Amino acid sequence: MNLDIPFVRSHFPALQNDFIFMDNAGGSQVLESVIDRTADFFRNYYVQLGASYQVSERAGSLLDKTISELAEFIHARNPKEIVVGPSTSMLLRILSICISREWKPGDEVIVTNSDHEANVSCWTDLEQKGIVIKTWKINPETLRFEMHDLEKLLSDRTRLVAMVHISNILGTINPIKEVAALVHQAGALFCVDGVAAVPHRLIDVQECDADFYVFSTYKLFGPHLAVLYGKLDLLLEMDGINHYFFTKEDVPCKFQPGNVNYELTFSLGAIPAYFSRLHDHHFPDDTSNDCRNKYRRSYDLIAGYEEQLADKLIRYLETKSVIRIIGEKSGSREIRVPTVSFVHDQCRSSEVVSRVDPYRIGIRYGDFYAKKIIHDLGLDEKDGVIRVSLVHYNSMDEVFRLIEVLEKVL
DSSP, rough: OOOOOOHTTTOOGGGGGGOOOOOOOTOOOOOOOHHHHHHHHHHHOOOOOOOOOOHHHHHHHHHHHHHHHHHHTTOSSOOOGGGEEEEHHHHHHHHHHHHHGGTTTTTTHHHHHEEEEGTTTTHHGGGGOOOOEEEEOOOOTTTTTTTTHHHHHHTTTTEEEEEEBOOOOTTTOOHHHHHHHHHHHOEEEEEEOOTTTTTSOOHHHHHEEEEEEEEEEHHHHHTTTEEEEEOOOHHHHHOSSSTTOOOOTTGGGGGGGTTTOOHHHHHTTTTHHHHHHHHHHHHHHHHOOHHHHHHHHHHHHHHHHHHHHHHHHHHHHHHHHEEEEESSSSSOOTTEEEEEEESSSSOOHHHHHHHHGSEEEEEEOOTTTTHHHHEEEEEEEEEEEEEEEOOOTHHHHHHHHHHHHHHHHO
């Protein structure tokens, strides 16, 4: 079964324009159904929640249903485990403030040198309170994490390990389920940044056993919001940051000062619905109402197709002696997603991208807020990497077009 690309692309209005979007790890294009739901809320339900009148009650029930759909989408046990906020960086900052109130000087947090700063700075800033920060570094030769290196860093003072699920530079899939087991064995908590993962892989927070898992919906074909999952017992234990009259039982409200953005939160329900629609289009004989199964089969189609996109681009780059791929040199779905980074031996990354820009193809250069890995790999002087980040709505023709342009500018 092949992914029906014209069907996929018909759901994204921006793709009808004469432009090729290949900076999707920075922000994906938005589903038309997301736009429609946002407009629907503005038109019919734009009131303050919590009132007794009918429109307010209806608006509240719609948002509750949306949160339940998000919980099912990532396989959370309880909708209360879903915290919606303005960005991944803000939600992780809120988490770090709330959870660290019970920590003591000398307690330890382990971060990595491969993460976006969203899941680093919020923890390293706790050094001001006496929290000891350790860094788990990737093997500079294999560009992979070694479990024995983490074992050396863990101690009886470790309170939390923060790690990226998929690197937004390397595109590498990290073994978070295996890491979770090791971290929990040490008596610590595990916080995963899944921003670069959710557009490409179906997340099961119960299976991976992360204590906290966070992602940005504007990189998942939705609006500029983010979602934090936390195990309910852990969320209940923490004090929040909302007004004094919110109690520990008020989850998730105690983590959402000023409340959520109603209209954009409502629009998030279009994201799981899209993956269900993909399933129904490709598997019309499957009449099951099992949403998780629908999501799983859709993501499986996506992973298979994206593997082809990544493999085509990587195989081309491998033919260029002046190009060095930063990450796995295979498009295999088992080890990576189609976020492909590379550098040119003789040019800065900014020079290459500036040559591509006139061809109406959106790629990008830089450190993408994963500054530590760029520094540790000695790529600062290159202005970081050139990054091509594909998703399943990119066509093979678009990849061919990029290759054609690269052939001219390299």
